[in-house]
């Protein structure tokens with residue numbers, strides 16, 4: 203064993219990698235429930251790769267057969283339904299994890315120096331995931347897929363000068379059809395996914411370069427013991443590997459309960475209109491995006507002018523990139539920043555209210571909710587530089603609380 | 605804090621309702637474990653609906669297997685349109701002919717229950733009424749101007765729809781002045797059974813319940829399987845979880 207190990211390590215840095223990223227990567231000992239989200243995201247994305255690969259073995263990307271091939275997976279393929287539900291429900295669960303993961307970053311100031319790049323890479327991954335989800339959404343070619351494809355590609359139309367050309371490029375023709383499915387499949391399963399995978403690797407490398415933050419927002423590297431290791435840190439392996447295995451157990455139980463007992467989650471994870479094949483003649487009364495994209499859709503609708511609406515949506519999606527520089531308070535964690543904590547709670551409520559209202563039909567009574575939501579969302583980022591430089595803070599302890 | 609965010613997330617889940625506006629649907633009790641009901645529903649479906657509609661994602665032998673009907677019996681009683689037991693359940697009438705007859709091709713019904721929901725189907729099959737103005741002589745309150753003739757009228761009999769006029773009061777602005785406008789609208793009130801069929805209303809309800817039950821099965825045959833297998837998966841995960849907890853406790857003993 204050790205002779206093989208030596209042979210291997212002369213040629214490949216297995217031991218070194220293990221040491222650097224596992225046994226001698228020191229993580230704060232006070233991680234809470236939010237810190238399971240990262241490893242669970244890795245797990246879920248790996249599962250998407252496996253289930254997606256199996257789905258592709260039976261999927262046919264043509265407008266005539268896409269819907270049939272997906273139903274073939276549901277009816278005729280052995281375990282096909284299980285694979286499809288895994289893949290479909292996996293998406294919603296990934297976005298739940300992403301929102302908890304991003305929310306954790308907000309709560310504990312994990313985006314702050316020196317983790318700006320870690321934050322930006324992560325947020326870029328999230329934006330890529332939205333694209334990945336959209337491409338996947340169109341593939342089964344139910345009626346919702348068709349109309350969602352039609353509507354979203356027409357948003358690109360608003361880009362100055364090149365818009366119309368881009369829309370044709372995205373669709374592969376004047377309308378959504380076989381050419382669209384072919385290129386969306388190529389993007390969904392190959393290029394886009396590879397970019398996401400590369401971003402995730404960079405995300406982890408950036409994290410291990412600067413070290414994990416923690417719920418107290420205290421830099422553990424500041425207090426080191428005689429052995430040179432942080433006093434409040436513990437080796438990732440074995441401590442956090444066994445803890446994450448426990449998290450995986452809980453999460454898979456939730457995942458399995460959904461797959462086996464509520465795979466459509468009452469039409470939230472898998473909408474009813476996806477069971478009706480794509481039909482350009484049957485328009486849907488209201489094409490609404492899946493819940494995880496709905497907040498942005500609500501903001502798009504908040505301004506009746508198409509260009510301004512798209513501008514607002516683009517702004518809402520890009521603002522979080524600036525967060526590391528908008529927050530000017532010396533204290534990181536919201537545990538010691540009561541005002542900031544209230545702002546985050548308002549932000550979370552705003553975001554999920556926008557998700558809810560984005561799913562509603564375009565009625566005047568919802569209009570006011572959309573507008574207030576947009577104002578609160580944008581307001582959070584505009585006010586943060588001012589509030590963070592004057593807000594009162596509590597005294598931050600020297601060492602993390604366990 | 606964690607609790608707040610979790611409850612926000614979970615509170616989000618059941619919010620989307622797809623109820624069609626202004627339409628009251630009768631509730632039907634679906635029970636996929638009632639195999640006799642599924643078998644009766646299958647018989648109705650194959651005899652009365654498959655003549656026009658496809659149910660092409662489902663195959664005869666799969667249906668037989670799931671509903672506990674032997675291949676022998678399927679061949680004897682249910683195979684009309686084909687003679688191969690592994691075939692998809694296709695309509696007896698070619699779609700092109702049907703389109704000529706009815707103006708629209710009857711849609712494939714395999715996924716109908718997933719798309720419309722069981723209550724919709726149940727109510728739809730109760731809502732045909734005589735309408736001399738319509739092409740087929742039938743109309744439907746759930747699906748106005750439907751092109752489908754009511755094939756089960758021998759069972760239910762002939763219904764007539766009774767409408768009533770309601771006053772709609774709306775306040776509008778006209779030339780800067782608020783005006784109240786009153787309009788009359790004809791809305792559906794109730795059905796009367798003009799000519800009874802061979803079944804009593806109670807019997808008809810039960811027959812349609814069986815039919816709907818079968819259509820729910822047809823929309824997702826895997827449901828029978830997943831509900832059964834899910835138990836084993838969850839038991840496995842529970843055992844895994846116990847081991848994971850013990851392992852974690854063991855290692856974390858020395859973290860202070």
Ligand code: HEM
Nearest residue numbers: 237239240241243244304307312324325327328414415416
């Ligand atoms: C699929 C996407 C993602 C994967 C697989 C992923 C993975 C991980 C992992 C494994 C960790 C370490 C474990 C943990 O702290 O939970 C982590 C930490 C972190 N991630 Fe992500 N992440 C993803 C997306 C994001 C996004 C969208 C953001 C922010 C917008 C983000 C920001 C961060 C930050 C700031 C940390 C450090 C948190 C701290 O130390 O307090 N990540 N990520």
